[in-house]
Amino acid sequence: MNLEEYKGVYVFAQQVDNEISSIAFELLGKAKDLAKDLNTEVTAVLVGSGIKGLADQLAEYGADKVIVVDDPELKDYRTEPYAHALSSVINKYKPEIMLVGATAIGRDLGPRVSARVATGLTADCTVLEIGDFPLQAVPGQEQLHNQLLMTRPAFGGNTIATIACPYNRPQMATVRAGVMQKIDPIKGAKAVVEEFNPGFTPDNKYVEILDIVKAVTETVDIMDAKILVSGGRGVGSPENFKILEELAEVLGGTVSCSRAVVDSGWKPKDLQVGQTGKTVRPNVYFAIGISGAIQHVAGMEESDIIVAINKDADAPIFDVADYGVVGDLNKIVPKLTAALKAEIAAAQ
Amino acid sequence: MDFTLSKEHEMARALFKEFAEKEVKPLAQEVDETEVFPRETVEKMAKLGFLGIPVPKEYGGQGCDPLTYAMCVEELSKVCGTTGVIVSAHTSLCCDPIMTYGTEEQKQKYLIPLAKGEKLGAFGLTEPGAGTDAQGQQTKAVLDGDEWVLNGSKCFITNGKEADVYVIFAITGTVEKRGRMTKEISAFIVEKGTPGFTFGTKEKKMGIRGSSTYELIFTDCRIPKDNLLGQQGKGFGIAMHTLDGGRIGIASQALGLAEGALETTIQYVKERKQFGRTIGAFQNTQFQLADMATKVQAAQLLVYKAAMAKATQKVYSVEAAMAKLYAAEVAMEVTTKAVQLHGGYGYIREYDVERMMRDAKITEIYEGTSEVQRMVISGSLLK
Amino acid sequence: MKIVVCIKQVPDTKGGVKFNPDGTLDRGAMLTIMNPDDKAGLEAALRLKDQYDAEVTVVTMGLPKAEEVLREAMAMGADKGVLVTDRVLGGADTWATSTTLAGAIRNLDYDLIITGRQAIDGDTAQVGPQISEHLNIPVISYAQDIKIEGDSVIVERQYEDRYHVVKAKMPCLITALSELNEPRYMTPGGIFDAYKQEITVWGRADLKDVDDANLGLKGSPTKIAKASDKVRKGAGEKVTLDPDESVSYIVDKLKVKHVI
Numbered sequence: 001m002n003l004e005e006y007k008g009v010y011v012f013a014q015q016v017d018n019e020i021s022s023i024a025f026e027l028l029g030k031a032k033d034l035a036k037d038l039n040t041e042v043t044a045v046l047v048g049s050g051i052k053g054l055a056d057q058l059a060e061y062g063a064d065k066v067i068v069v070d071d072p073e074l075k076d077y078r079t080e081p082y083a084h085a086l087s088s089v090i091n092k093y094k095p096e097i098m099l100v101g102a103t104a105i106g107r108d109l110g111p112r113v114s115a116r117v118a119t120g121l122t123a124d125c126t127v128l129e130i131g132d133f134p135l136q137a138v139p140g141q142e143q144l145h146n147q148l149l150m151t152r153p154a155f156g157g158n159t160i161a162t163i164a165c166p167y168n169r170p171q172m173a174t175v176r177a178g179v180m181q182k183i184d185p186i187k188g189a190k191a192v193v194e195e196f197n198p199g200f201t202p203d204n205k206y207v208e209i210l211d212i213v214k215a216v217t218e219t220v221d222i223m224d225a226k227i228l229v230s231g232g233r234g235v236g237s238p239e240n241f242k243i244l245e246e247l248a249e250v251l252g253g254t255v256s257c258s259r260a261v262v263d264s265g266w267k268p269k270d271l272q273v274g275q276t277g278k279t280v281r282p283n284v285y286f287a288i289g290i291s292g293a294i295q296h297v298a299g300m301e302e303s304d305i306i307v308a309i310n311k312d313a314d315a316p317i318f319d320v321a322d323y324g325v326v327g328d329l330n331k332i333v334p335k336l337t338a339a340l341k342a343e344i345a346a347a348q
Numbered sequence: 349m350d351f352t353l354s355k356e357h358e359m360a361r362a363l364f365k366e367f368a369e370k371e372v373k374p375l376a377q378e379v380d381e382t383e384v385f386p387r388e389t390v391e392k393m394a395k396l397g398f399l400g401i402p403v404p405k406e407y408g409g410q411g412c413d414p415l416t417y418a419m420c421v422e423e424l425s426k427v428c429g430t431t432g433v434i435v436s437a438h439t440s441l442c443c444d445p446i447m448t449y450g451t452e453e454q455k456q457k458y459l460i461p462l463a464k465g466e467k468l469g470a471f472g473l474t475e476p477g478a479g480t481d482a483q484g485q486q487t488k489a490v491l492d493g494d495e496w497v498l499n500g501s502k503c504f505i506t507n508g509k510e511a512d513v514y515v516i517f518a519i520t521g522t523v524e525k526r527g528r529m530t531k532e533i534s535a536f537i538v539e540k541g542t543p544g545f546t547f548g549t550k551e552k553k554m555g556i557r558g559s560s561t562y563e564l565i566f567t568d569c570r571i572p573k574d575n576l577l578g579q580q581g582k583g584f585g586i587a588m589h590t591l592d593g594g595r596i597g598i599a600s601q602a603l604g605l606a607e608g609a610l611e612t613t614i615q616y617v618k619e620r621k622q623f624g625r626t627i628g629a630f631q632n633t634q635f636q637l638a639d640m641a642t643k644v645q646a647a648q649l650l651v652y653k654a655a656m657a658k659a660t661q662k663v664y665s666v667e668a669a670m671a672k673l674y675a676a677e678v679a680m681e682v683t684t685k686a687v688q689l690h691g692g693y694g695y696i697r698e699y700d701v702e703r704m705m706r707d708a709k710i711t712e713i714y715e716g717t718s719e720v721q722r723m724v725i726s727g728s729l730l731k
Numbered sequence: 732m733k734i735v736v737c738i739k740q741v742p743d744t745k746g747g748v749k750f751n752p753d754g755t756l757d758r759g760a761m762l763t764i765m766n767p768d769d770k771a772g773l774e775a776a777l778r779l780k781d782q783y784d785a786e787v788t789v790v791t792m793g794l795p796k797a798e799e800v801l802r803e804a805m806a807m808g809a810d811k812g813v814l815v816t817d818r819v820l821g822g823a824d825t826w827a828t829s830t831t832l833a834g835a836i837r838n839l840d841y842d843l844i845i846t847g848r849q850a851i852d853g854d855t856a857q858v859g860p861q862i863s864e865h866l867n868i869p870v871i872s873y874a875q876d877i878k879i880e881g882d883s884v885i886v887e888r889q890y891e892d893r894y895h896v897v898k899a900k901m902p903c904l905i906t907a908l909s910e911l912n913e914p915r916y917m918t919p920g921g922i923f924d925a926y927k928q929e930i931t932v933w934g935r936a937d938l939k940d941v942d943d944a945n946l947g948l949k950g951s952p953t954k955i956a957k958a959s960d961k962v963r964k965g966a967g968e969k970v971t972l973d974p975d976e977s978v979s980y981i982v983d984k985l986k987v988k989h990v991i
Contacts, residue, residue, distance in 0.1 A: 016890075076895070079860070079870050104890040108872040111825065111857035115864035120826055120952030123855035135956050149956055155742075155852050161958040168952040204900050205869040210885065211896035221891075227990075251991075263374070284990050305988055306967075307981055313971065314621060322967035323984045331974040332981075339978045343991055356926045359802065363917045397918040410920030420919070 006169035009035045010095035012086060013044040013058055013066075014105055016077070018051055020058070023101030023177045028062040030128055030180040031099060037130040038146055041065060043095065044191070047085045049075040052195070059191035062183050066191045067093065073200040076212065077105050080205040083112040088198035090117050095170045097148050099128075102174035110174045120165040121172040126179050127151035133164040148173070153302075178224065178281075222271055227253030228282045230273055230300070231261060234289020234310060234329060238266035243330070244288060247337045250344065256280065258290045274299035289329050292317025309333065351649075360416050364423035367396070368431075376428035379558035380703050385510050386558055389431055394465020398435060403443055407455055409463035414593075418600040418655040425604025426611070429707030430558035432604055436597030437506040437559075438462070441715075442469025445515050445535065445590045449578035458513050458537055470511035471594075472502035472564050473587050480720050482587060485533055487566060489518035494573045496536060498566040501548065504714070508562025509547045514538045515590070516564070517583050533583035537575045544569030555706035592668045594715045596658060599651045599671040602679035602711035606644045609679075609686035609704045613637070616690055633689060640682045647675040666728045673721035676711035683708040732785040732879070734776045735839055736809070737832055737846040737862070738769040740793055740800040765800045768847025772907035774914035775877050776845050777808045783879060786810050788839060792820065792831055798930055805925035806917035813839070817934040822948030825853075829861030830945040834938030836866065843884065844904040848873055859906035869899045872906045 009031040013024040024044070031042045044063035046054060048070065055066040069085040086109060090098060100106040100113075102124045114121035133147040148171040151162045165171040222228060229248040231241055241255065248255050257267045259274050273280050274296040285303035290296060292308070292315055300306070301320050308321035309329050318324040325332065353361070371392055379386050393399055401417040403409020410416075417439060425432030446459045461467040478484035487500025498518055505514075520534040538545055548563030578586050614637065617628035627633050654671035657664035683705035687694035694701050712718045742761040765773075776787045789804040791797050792815040801812030815835045823831060836844060844866075846859035856872070863870035875894060876887035884903055888895045917925075935946065944950055970980055985991050 077890075078897075079872070083864075104873055107856045108860055108870070111829075111855075111860035112864050112870065114857075115826065115829065115861040118826075118952075120824060121857055122953055123825075123853075123857055133954065133956055154854055159958065159960045162956045163953050164956045165953050205867070207869050207871060207897045207899040209895050210898050212893060213896070214893040284985070284988075305984075305990070307984070309977075313969070318969050319966045321969070323981065324967065324969035325977045325981060326969065326971040327974060327977050332977045335974055335978045336981055339982050340985075340991060343982060343986070347991070354926075355799075355802075356923050359799075359806065359917070359922045359926075360919050363806075363919065363922065367916060396916050397920055401919050405920065410918060410923075412919045412923055416919055416923075 001167075001169060003167070003169050006094045006096040008040050008043050008093070008095050009038065009097045010043045010045055010089075010093070010099065010170070011063070012098070012100040012106065012109070013046045013054075013063075014101050014103060015046065015048050015051055015054060016105075018048060018054065020054055021101065021103065022182075023103055023106070023175070024058070025061040025182040026177070026180040027099045027101060027175060028058065029182045030175070031097075032062040032183060034097060034128060034130055034148070035064075038096070040096070043067060043093070045069070045086060045089050047074055047082055049073075052193070055191060055193045056189075059189045060185040060187065062186075063191045066193045068193060068195045069197060070195065071197055071200050073202070073206070076209055078207055078209065079108055079112055080203075080207070081200050082109050083116060084198060084200065087113045087116040089196065090170060092196065092198075098170040098172045100172070100174045102176045106174050110172065114172050117170070119168040119170055119172055121174065122150040122152060122163045122165070123174050125150045125152045125173045125175045127162075128173060128175065128180075133166045135162075147171070222254055222256040222273065223278050223280055225254040225256075225280070225282050227251045227284045227286075228256045228273070228280060228300075228303075229253050229286045229288065230256040230258065230290060231288050232258040232290030232296075233260040233264065234291070235261070235266075236289070236330075240330070241266065243333045243337070244286075247286070247333055247340070250337050250340045251284075253282075253284070258293075258296050287317050287321065288333060290317055291315045292320065357416060357419065360412070361419050361423060364398075364420045365426075367393075367398075368423045368427045372424055372431050373427035376430075376700070377697070377703070379428065379430050381697070383552070383557045385560045386428075386431060386434075387510070390434060390465070390468065393435065397465070399438055399465035399468070400443065400463025401439065403447060403459065403463035407447065407463055408460040409443075413655075414596065414658040415652060415655040418596055418651060421597050421600035422604040422607070422651070425601040426608035428558075429601060429605050429704065430556045432601040433506060433556050433559050433598070434468075436594065436601055437471060438469045438511070440594040440597040441471030441506075441590055442511070442513060442515050444593045445471075445577060445586055446537065448589070449535070449582075449586055450537075451574075453574065454537060454577065462513060467512040468507055468510055469513045469515070470505055470507040471590065472505050472514050472516040474502060474504050475500070476503050480717060482584070483531060483533075485517060485519050485531060487516070487518040489520050489534060489536060491520075491573065492570070495570040496573060496576065498536070498538070498544070498569040498571065500566050502564040503548075504551065505562055505564050506559055506714075508560055508564060509540075509550070510560045512540050514540070514564065515577060516566075517587055520580055520583075523581065532581040533587070534580045535577040535583040535586045536571060537577050538566075538569070538571055542569055542571055553710070555703070555708070555710055588665075591715055592665045593658060595668040595672040595721070596651065596654050598711055598715045599647075599654065599668070599675040602672070602675035602708065603644070603647050603651050605704050605708045605711070606640075606647060606675070606679040606682040609683040609701050609708075610637070610640050610644055612700050612704075613640075613686040613689050627689070636685055636689060640685055643678045644682060647671075647678040650674050665724055669716070669721040669724040672711075672716065673718050673725070676708075676718060679708040679711050680705075732779065732783050732842045733840045734779060734785050734787050734843045734845060735836055735841045736769070736773045736776045736787060736789050736804070737844065737858070738773060738789050738791050738800055738804055739766045739847070739850050740764070740791065740797045741766045741850050741852045763796075763799070765803055766847050766850045766852075767909045768849055768907055770847070770914045771909045771911040772845040772847050772905075773804055773807065773809065774912045775874070775905075775907055776843075777915065778912070779843075779877070779879060780808065788813060788841075790815065790832065790835055790839075792816070792823075792828060792835070801930055802922075802925045803917060805928060806921040807915055808921065812928070812930040814930055814932045815934075815938075816932060819935050819943075819947045822951065823946065824951035824953045825855050825857035825861060826952055827946055827948075827950045829858045829865060830941055830950065831938060832858065833862050833865035834941035835933055836862065837939035838933075838937065842901040844868075844902070846904065846906050848906045848908050856906070859904060863904035866902075866904070868902050868904055870904045870906070871897050871899055874905045874907050875911055877905060877907075877911070
């Protein structure tokens, strides 16, 4: 493998139902930074059926070039034709970096493609930067420059590792959704659009889609929420969650809960934050009546701002809270809702 | 002498522990509060083979040793004394005598469904006038053609009404022994639903409140002749031998209660603060815990030794008596101290140690009081 | 039908992650368990065994101690266990791990391979799909339901906002979600039987059609540049005020942070 041949930062521009997923724009935002450091271009790889018209959108979000693989076999996501499309692009265009969203599609496509093109893949990255490998020069080992350094949490977020892929190309990563920043779209921006079709011949690996069932969910996935108002056993009763719902509504947030609440049957499991529930990292996390057992903390300590309200001054939640308030949630929460409502109304 | 458990036993313990934590613990408080027999838990245990652990595989059991069975009762009792005794009474007092004394036909008919947990078992020896003095039996069985006719009553029967199969003791005549006429006792297998077999009042108990304790009443209850268990007239020996095994089960229950209370208390003293520090930082707490842990460990060694003796020895009465005597007294002592270390909280029902202390008391009483165990032990010393 | 299930022994994070006083992870203090997604995969295989009398072989790669997880799987009902262990296989990333497991599975007959979606220690979700690529068979990731129909599997494949009902010809690889089912418990007798059975132990030499260059630390394209046990976030402020003051305090903080 001649590593020098591999140039450019590539992004798999995921689309579903011919609508580009937000993750694609986020990846383009990051790819632009990386391309700048490497003094190269950003290329989006758009795979699907009847999707050519989407290329301009990718240009507006930072793609210099768009490679379009358009084929009827690519209508709905299936591992094999998509893996064939992306690995053919890699083999033909030889990108230096290939970014894929860590979505239900990307986490299937990424590993299959990386195995096919025989390179490394780092999963679920939260930080990407260009730097040296090894980080510090080590005697007897050549220090390589301009490497993609991929940082990711492991062990349920309890450890972090920075990983490089120094001797194989492309350097591939799947990137967690919601972490990278999109750029403000540049209206009217155009990219070089290139069509490429490697040919699709169905074989045993082409699975058959018998049915597509879209989930009808009214509730927002708590992992996507920017503001979470989370309640614990201290809320006292399922009815009393109403005061949390009102607070969430004022802030445009979502209600979540601790395991104790789920165990008591007050809230469904998909709202549970923690080791046995979901790991969340909203901008603001309100922990209300939650003592803060380590199982819970492991699922929310990544939140940007943590506000805790608890009547027990010794509750461990205060060990991770940015702003801890010792007091009765029944008295504080309704007043807080009212105060925020007034603040927001005044600001408009 | 090797005190380490085999990997198999370690894994079995992990299984019992996981089951107890996930399936039994969440119900323990409710079972105690409502005094409702945990039928669903029993069905879950049946599916996993917990109701036939020491029964050979050819009879529908798990083919494990008595130690594995003891560990099961121990782990269940750590979180719920009621569940522990249900398994113990079923296994030690009903499966075991049928396995030991039953005919092949009886084993096929009764032991297999019992071991598979399709049926639940119980044991009826105690009568209002015959507790520790088991010879004071009044229930009679008379052979009439091809049937035994039972009359009398049994009291304080664990798994009463819930069980399908009962091992029942009754007088079948009198024999001359050393020049004195004594009662001849025989054992029988009686099925629930047999005409003339009814249940009296349900007992309201201090502890193990979810276990179903009933009076059994026999009024001209006719059972097939073939339901005589063991030889006619050998009932007293069958009862005593069965109780030797049963005591290992109750000793395991007591051990579990003590361990459960100790673990709960260790957790509590690390969290509870008084005078600005955790109560675990006080030397009184530390020394209390040291004594509790030492006694629990000693009890465990005695219980495991008795369980292993059952696997390798024909007679293990003394080992079983010592294990039960000591484990029961340790259970009472440790749960009482656990309540004390919890202070006021230990006295309210929201806290598990309150229930554990009430559950512990019975282990000093049933399947031979502590006084009976002392009689058994001293009897062997002075014979 | 023959099913191969790949399982991994991982540190248990459920009973609380243990930390050293300096805030780093205390790995030694944590017990090990069968990875939850893998256990769901095993349960799915065992249900197919109950239904279609399939033969279930569990395969794990790890230190010799990983034998425990095979025994556990066998105590749940798996028929055979294969432990792949060799010093030269250590330090593998997902590429080298999938190469190794594929090399082991090539020695086995299979209609279906089931892996967990991801392991709770690495959280990569890569090994399953990569094995399928090495073996050149179809993969269906994120299975929330599995059925057999003739020589095909019909799987509900989960996505964020939908699921696809997908049909694939066997042999095929499926990655299982822990939501797939509630794994059964072992049975006491099953545990003792499991320890009486032979476990197949394979080393490097037993792997079929694999190149040394693709194994272990040396064969891993990804290299760790830096690893750290994350030091937990420290405590911020804590105030005890009356309710009105508490509200003003929170509102002020949210303003300062531009939340409102």
